[in-house]
Amino acid sequence: MTKGQRIAELRQSNKMSQSELAKAIKVSPSTIGMWETDQRAIKDNDLISLANIFNVTVDYLLGNTTSKHGKAPEWANDQDKKDLKVFLEENSNDMTFGGEGLSDEEREQVRRILEGFFWEKQKRKHK
Structure with missing residues (x-):
């Protein structure tokens, strides 16, 4: 999900x-x-305002976490966050089970599991 898609989803779910x-x-x-529609970049102060309005983290808006209230660990650097984004895009967007596509909810569950796996692996790497 792109930054723009997340904003649209949050706006619509907040009516x-x-x-x-x-x-x-x-x-x-x-x-x-x-x-x-991802046609214009969002200034940092506007990202913060959006996060406050929707009660989510900036990391969620940026796609660095799949949890609306979660955030990347404090020890994570920008490269870790970029790596997570690529990891999730490559491993969860087009998944099927038994030849059948996953629902949006199931895909989000898979993304959360993959995110947890990724951060645990990165944590060991940083030690």
């Missing part, structure tokens, strides 16, 4: 319009639309 979110962050509704 907010793009205009309402734009007003809360003090940007234009078209900016929200471009963020949600």
